Amino acid sequence: MNVEAHDRRFIVLMLAPIFLFLVFFYGYPTALNLYYSLTDLSLLGMKEGGTYVGLEHYADLLTSKDFYRTLWNTLFWLTGVSVVIRLVLGLGLALLLNSATLKRYRLTTISRLLLLVPWATPPIVAVVVWRWLLDGRQGMINKFLMNIGVIDEPVAFLANVNTVWPALITIIVWNTLPLVTLTFLAGLQSVPDELHEAAEMDGAGPIHRFFHVTLPHLMPSIVIMGLLLVFWTFNNFIYVWLATGAGPGLFTNVLATDIYIKGFVDFHLGYSSAVGMVMAGIMAIFGVIYFRLVALREFKDVL
């Protein structure tokens, strides 16, 4: 047996476990889900199974106004706005935590510890706490805003269509910002001092140094973080479901909650599976485009 064949056998052997894992726990459910999405399977009729309806669900979906509203909610509000806010705030906070001023007053460690508090809070706890804070009658935030005179009467933040998205995004940002900040902070700390000094000698002030030294150095972290946040948030179910139950009405309904509602509230498993397939499709397309356009270029530069 020659070396190459030996190597090949070794590679196959090493890859086999993960391959089998993917087939059974990813490939099989996906295939099953795809099949369900082509039937009118109902949660009440699991034993009988569903009848084949072809692409009917997909046709319904793509012509439904509600679906496009849900898609818009998912892409723009839940994902787009919250990811951009987290990237920007995370970068700002990381710069602050890395600043010489904090170091001078020896506040670095304490501020980093404080930063971990929201992150260490489980999402369910975070959402429950925030629901109390945002409560229309008893909420601290209402009381505070009324005390300082910003508002005259209480606002039910999570029940008012004007405030529900900002309130929801606030909860998500609060709970997940620390991870973003810490990632960027680690990136900032790996910028060699000499680069900043070289830029200083080249006549660059703080703003030029940020754009020509700091930001390019952080770009790979920003790209990776952005990608992860998009995946996590786009697929996320708990924040919306726990905070608003997709309400008021279905005002904050997103794809993840829609799957749950269609499948387990309305019992339409077939239709719900079709929504799931669309969701997976969008993610797949997004992932491919993202890596092609941005990620590869950033990595080639630095790695």
Place this chain on the structure above:
Amino acid sequence: MAKLELRNVTKKYGSFTALDNINVDIAHREFVVIVGPSGCGKSTLLRSIAGLEQISAGEIVVGEQAVHRVPASKRGLAMVFQNYALYPHKTVAQNMGFALKIAGVPKAEIDQRVNEAARILQIEPLLDRKPKALSGGQRQRVAMGRAIVREPKVFLFDEPLSNLDAALRVDMRVELAKLHNTLDATMIYVTHDQTEAMTMADKIVVLRAGRIEQVGAPMELYHYPASAFVAGFIGSPRMNIVPATVEAVSDSAVTVKLRDGTMIDVPVEAGQTRKGDGVSFGVRPEHLALDTTGTSSAFEITVQVVEPLGGETILFGNTSTGETIVVKTPGEVAVTIGDKVKVAPSQPMCHIFDSDENALKQRARGLNGRKVQ
């Protein structure tokens, strides 16, 4: 291009004094090398001139302007860093043109100046590459190019050659010296390598623990080291410095007795030194010669190591009282390990350092205070 003056420059970190009252005048076009062992403050001094460190007291004057309160970005000095510090995401051309871009120089002029610098440094084919794709020597050139395009008042070099391999270091040393002539520039260069100092400098500043030990032309430092420290630092292999006692003092010489009893007349002024004082006797390896004629000042060593280098041979041996002595003789010699040989110092080339390690003044060579070419 400009002259540069350091007046009473002092830098303290808390209670630690990194630079203690440094005074140096650097003339326009001068190539000044700051040398000293690790931790002597040489990099701190350079960084203070650059503006990357704030000095605690004193003045730094570039041209006619006191700059020690001016931020680094506004001093108009260029610095080449030990690790090059090239911007990794910019091409070579962008790296070199960055300072000009910041300064708002028109694109056409930036291109022209970058190309000119690239031509001088012979890195034209590399202009579109990123630093990652360059070798150590190429990065070094780009780092220099980045300084050159700015046409700065003063160039600052922080151990720029220490990351290169030995052969490349020699090449770059020669090129730097050429560059200095071509550019007509004032250069300040920090190194711990005395060879770089000796070969490139117009003037060497020897630092020790934050203080200036001696300032002078390379040959001045070589022939007239002010202290045992400078004597040991300048010249390679290092000067042999062994304990001795003053045996006699006359108008023309001081006679010392080595521990093995050898008497040597050294033509220096005695100053405060008296008969019976403990001193150090210093002689460079190249000023010791194998002796077969029975010279009275010759002493015996037992050879421990022989390094034949072809053009010269370096012998490492011990005196009968255990001091290590290094001898550098021209050509090849028929000496093997374990041989006992006599070596004689060339007396006018010997040095005596008093108990405070200060050199006694030389008299015979008559070159005091003057640069020797």
